[in-house]
Amino acid sequence: MKEYTGDDMIVATGIDKFYPNGCHALKNVSATVHRGEVLVVIGPSGSGKSTFLRTLNQLETISSGAISIDATDMYAKDTDINKLREEVGMVFQGFNLFPHMSVLENVMLAPLKVSKRDRREVEEHARSLLCKVGLESRMTNYPSQLSGGQMQRVAIARALAMKPNIMLFDEPTSALDPEMVGEVLDVMKSLAKEGMTMVVVTHEMGFAREVADRVLFMEEGELLVDDTPTLFFDNPEHPRLAKFLSQVL
Numbered sequence: 559m560k561e562y563t564g565d566d567m568i569v570a571t572g573i574d575k576f577y578p579n580g581c582h583a584l585k586n587v588s589a590t591v592h593r594g595e596v597l598v599v600i601g602p603s604g605s606g607k608s609t610f611l612r613t614l615n616q617l618e619t620i621s622s623g624a625i626s627i628d629a630t631d632m633y634a635k636d637t638d639i640n641k642l643r644e645e646v647g648m649v650f651q652g653f654n655l656f657p658h659m660s661v662l663e664n665v666m667l668a669p670l671k672v673s674k675r676d677r678r679e680v681e682e683h684a685r686s687l688l689c690k691v692g693l694e695s696r697m698t699n700y701p702s703q704l705s706g707g708q709m710q711r712v713a714i715a716r717a718l719a720m721k722p723n724i725m726l727f728d729e730p731t732s733a734l735d736p737e738m739v740g741e742v743l744d745v746m747k748s749l750a751k752e753g754m755t756m757v758v759v760t761h762e763m764g765f766a767r768e769v770a771d772r773v774l775f776m777e778e779g780e781l782l783v784d785d786t787p788t789l790f791f792d793n794p795e796h797p798r799l800a801k802f803l804s805q806v807l
Contacts, residue, residue: 565593566629567724567755568614573623575609575779583609584620585779591724594753598760598770602802606779607759608728614757615646615726628723644673647717648726651733653709655701655716661688662697665716673720680719687715691745707738714745725749727758763807767791775799 568591575584584606591597599607612618613625616632616639625632627642655664665684669675688697691711701709710730717725727746731739743765750756750769760766766773766787773790775783775798783796791807794800 566590567593567595567627568757569624569626570610570614571624573610573613573625574621575606575613575618576621583779584613587623587776587779587781589774589781589784591755591757593755595771596750596756596758596769597772597774598758598766599774599776600760600763600766600802601774601776604778605776607774607776609779610776611726611728611757611759614724615643615648617648644720645722646724646726647720647722649710649713649717649728649730651729653701653706653713653733655709655712657701660698660700661693661704661712664701664712665719668716669719683721684715684719687718688712690718690748691715692741705738706734707741710734710738710742711745714742714749718749724755724757727756727760729759729761731760731762761806763791763803775802777802 571588573584573587576582587610589597599611601607609618613620614627628645630637630642632639632642656667659667662684665687666680669680670677685697688694691714693708693711693715696704696708704712731742734742739762743762746758746765747769770787772784773787774781775796777798783790783794783799791803794803
């Protein structure tokens with residue numbers, strides 16, 4: 559079991575999300591993520607798990623409730639949301655790389671344009687990140703010359719280039735061919751071992767069992783289960799979770 563510093567990196571309290579069409583996408587969802595913890599969120603399609611993840615950097619605004627990131631109230635009047643987002647890296651299902659830029663240029667772009675950091679320092683950091691994700695030989699390639707797994711690893715390096723304290727992953731392997739999933743999950747596992755605070759929405763049950771400190775189960779916008787992987791997978795008490803696992807395992 560990991561030793562936590564006691565810091566709550568993410569605190570979501572009573573989150574509700576209504577869309578203009580009346581859809582109640584999140585229903586009184588509360589969750590806390592400690593520094594260095596890996597939280598995995600699973601559930602059927604349309605359960606609200608990706609919506610919940612996107613509220614954690616205000617890509618989706620909430621209708622009611624409260625969210626704090628590293629003790630900063632996301633919705634306080636004096637909160638600079640763009641500055642706060644720099645602390646929260648995000649990796650999506652799609653890679654969203656700029657096709658006219660090399661791998662190295664894609665990773666360097668945000669630190670240069672958003673953070674206005676020194677170019678030499680940014681390039682050195684970008685190169686080290688690409689080595690970290692196993693792409694040291696691909697720095698001058700363009701996205702069209704990469705496999706899906708390689709592009710997703712570039713996307714992870716790009717998010718890390720902003721030096722975030724938290725990483726959010728929204729089904730990062732769902733668009734990949736099966737043989738490419740492992741290479742992306744390996745990078746995520748190494749980040750977890752290094753102590754990165756992570757919230758991961760995924761269908762990869764093996765990853766959840768092996769890497770997560772806690773696993774959440776959502777359905778129809780509600781958080782039904784928040785438990786350790788052992789209890790979650792081996793002794794599911796909620797009947798809906800038990801039925802879900804019987805269908806996917």
